[in-house]
Amino acid sequence: MAEEASLDDLWNSAPAWERTFDPAQFERIPEAARRYLEHTIAAGTPLAMAVRLKMHGEIKLKGWLPFTAEQVIRIDRGMIWRAAVRMYGISIRGSDSWLDGHGSMRWRLFGVFPIINASGPDITRSAAGRVNVESIWLPSALCNEGTEWTALGKSHSQTRFTAHGETAEIDYVTDEAGRLQSSICLVGAILEGRGSSWRISVDLWRKKPRSGATQSPLACVPDGILAANASSRKENFSV
Numbered sequence: 001m002a003e004e005a006s007l008d009d010l011w012n013s014a015p016a017w018e019r020t021f022d023p024a025q026f027e028r029i030p031e032a033a034r035r036y037l038e039h040t041i042a043a044g045t046p047l048a049m050a051v052r053l054k055m056h057g058e059i060k061l062k063g064w065l066p067f068t069a070e071q072v073i074r075i076d077r078g079m080i081w082r083a084a085v086r087m088y089g090i091s092i093r094g095s096d097s098w099l100d101g102h103g104s105m106r107w108r109l110f111g112v113f114p115i116i117n118a119s120g121p122d123i124t125r126s127a128a129g130r131v132n133v134e135s136i137w138l139p140s141a142l143c144n145e146g147t148e149w150t151a152l153g154k155s156h157s158q159t160r161f162t163a164h165g166e167t168a169e170i171d172y173v174t175d176e177a178g179r180l181q182s183s184i185c186l187v188g189a190i191l192e193g194r195g196s197s198w199r200i201s202v203d204l205w206r207k208k209p210r211s212g213a214t215q216s217p218l219a220c221v222p223d224g225i226l227a228a229n230a231s232s233r234k235e236n237f238s239v
Contacts, residue, residue, distance in 0.1 A: 014050035030151035039178030103127030
């Protein structure tokens with residue numbers, strides 16, 4: 001079950017991926033997409049199966065509140081995101097996850113008393129969409145067979161792939177060097193018997209934005225990223 005898994009368990013059990021990045025395999029995809037992949041993954045690099053991040057930032061819970069978090073994303077299983085927030089001096093700890101086909105949200109006051117304990121089809125589908133759009137932290141996920149790319153502009157491309165039980169369509173906007181500027185994914189679910197969809201967007205800044213500078217409910221700055229490559233060796237890199 002997702003609630004029984006730990007970040008360490010998910011990270012340490014990541015399997016090896018016996019494949020390296022070869023730019024020649026992506027010569028026919030749109031130019032913006034090719035620049036993005038070549039910027040994020042050096043030629044000859046063993047493709048990573050998992051990534052581990054530490055981050056801090058602000059999350060909007062009525063007002064903007066500081067938080068710290070750690071996250072593990074795995075191509076084959078999903079992700080766990082654990083965070084700590086302080087509201088009026090009160091500690092709130094919790095996690096969002098999608099693991100092995102099940103999504104959940106679990107948050108506790110002082111890390112003990114449950115205040116949110118949600119799961120079910122809608123949570124699962126939303127969490128799967130989040131895992132897919134957060135492939136920006138694990139670009140090797142976009143190197144699988146079956147990933148389709150469409151050019152939407154000189155610096156704008158869209159990818160379509162099926163993962164975690166969902167077909168994802170994700171827009172990427174990059175600069176001329178291939179550095180990602182923003183990413184957008186539409187997520188659908190059935191809410192109260194009706195079809196519904198909402199947008200998950202990620203905007204990247206070279207500097208931390210001021211509070212309220214974005215409409216996104218989450219503004220974060222990665223402190224560092226660990227990637228497990230095909231030889232199970234851990235490497236640090238930054239965004």
